[in-house]
Amino acid sequence: xxxxxxxxxxxxxxxxxxxxxxxxxxxxxxxxxxxxxxxxxxxxxxxxxxxxxxxxxxxxxxxxxxxxxxxxxxxxxxxxxxxxxxxxxxxxxxxxxxxxxxxxxxxxxxxxxxxxxxxxxxxxxxxxxxxxxxxxxxxxxxxxxxxxxxxxxxxxxxxxxxxxxxxxxxxxxxxxxxxxxxxxxxxxxxxxxxxxxxxxxxxxxxxxxxxxxxxxxxxxxxxxxxxxxxxxxxxxxxxxxxxxxxxxxxxxxxxxxxxxxxxxxxxxxxxxxxxxxxxxxxxxxxxxxxxxxxxxxxxxxxxxxxxxxxxxxxxxxxxxxxx
Numbered sequence: 259x260x261x262x263x264x265x266x267x268x269x270x271x272x273x274x275x276x277x278x279x280x281x282x283x284x285x286x287x288x289x290x291x292x293x294x295x296x297x298x299x300x301x302x303x304x305x306x307x308x309x310x311x312x313x314x315x316x317x318x319x320x321x322x323x324x325x326x327x328x329x330x331x332x333x334x335x336x337x338x339x340x341x342x343x344x345x346x347x348x349x350x351x352x353x354x355x356x357x358x359x360x361x362x363x364x365x366x367x368x369x370x371x372x373x374x375x376x377x378x379x380x381x382x383x384x385x386x387x388x389x390x391x392x393x394x395x396x397x398x399x400x401x402x403x404x405x406x407x408x409x410x411x412x413x414x415x416x417x418x419x420x421x422x423x424x425x426x427x428x429x430x431x432x433x434x435x436x437x438x439x440x441x442x443x444x445x446x447x448x449x450x451x452x453x454x455x456x457x458x459x460x461x462x463x464x465x466x467x468x469x470x471x472x473x474x475x476x477x478x479x480x481x482x483x484x485x486x487x488x489x490x491x492x493x494x495x496x497x498x499x500x501x502x503x504x505x506x507x508x509x510x511x512x513x514x515x516x517x518x519x520x521x522x523x524x525x526x527x528x529x530x531x532x533x534x535x536x537x538x539x540x541x542x543x544x545x546x547x548x549x550x551x552x553x554x555x556x557x558x559x560x561x562x563x564x565x566x567x568x569x570x571x572x573x574x575x576x577x578x579x580x581x
Contacts, residue, residue, distance in 0.1 A: 307352070390564030409442075
């Protein structure tokens with residue numbers, strides 16, 4: 259291959275810029291031309307490609323977001339959109355593509371490879387850590403630390419006012435951020451999509467805390483749980499118990515922004531190098547997965563055929579330490 263391209267797609271995640279930097283500089287080191295696609299698959303349809311070099315990615319490793327920007331594209335799901343994307347690649351002489359993103363991004367890359375013969379390699383970039391086949395995704399560690407810092411701050415005000423806080427974190431259908439931030443932040447309870455919502459048990463947990471002398475408590479609510487978000491859970495608890503004066507905090511998109519942690523920068527750098535090396539070696543229809551501290555190519559299908567789950571033992575640890 260003499261010319262390849264890189265894009266970021268779907269939701270942004272801290273560390274994406276570090277991955278872009280690694281992809282670009284590895285390509286340069288291998289004497290391969292590298293183009294950046296702006297605004298994901300939508301930008302690919304519209305022909306928004308520009309050449310990059312080592313200097314193009316200077317000073318971006320510590321920035322959140324993505325210099326290539328990102329977007330979700332309904333048009334790419336249609337045959338005409340897919341055809342236009344292929345024409346853009348062919349027009350610019352692109353022989354291979356590195357796609358940084360989550361499950362939806364991988365499905366798009368899989369379509370380009372499977373139906374159009376475009377060699378594609380993926381890098382898992384999503385704060386949810388919900389990509390099957392890899393233990394970690396770029397952005398998760400940063401989002402986790404943002405959530406943990408918010409919980410620490412809320413703990414201070416909860417203790418000052420003898421209040422219970424329901425803190426909603428992101429994670430969609432995956433409870434990694436909720437579980438890990440709750441454990442790291444010393445929460446009394448964590449509600450995650452992997453566990454069915456049990457209102458009586460939650461109320462009993464809060465009552466047990468009061469009985470042990472607690473005057474303030476933190477309940478973490480992952481946004482994708484079947485009990486609803488923090489507002490809904492708080493209302494259900496208020497209707498079913500004496501806990502009427504709770505407070506709600508929704509951390510929201512702050513978890514996506516900001517300076518990536520050292521872990522995310524290192525992970526992104528290693529994955530970026532591995533993605534280019536595998537693409538140039540002939541790999542396609544593959545993603546780069548973090549497995550036992552090694553960068554391993556895995557089929558795109560692993561992203562949706564398997565599910566990355568946290569160890570249930572973590573919930574036991576949280577309950578043991580929440581006395």
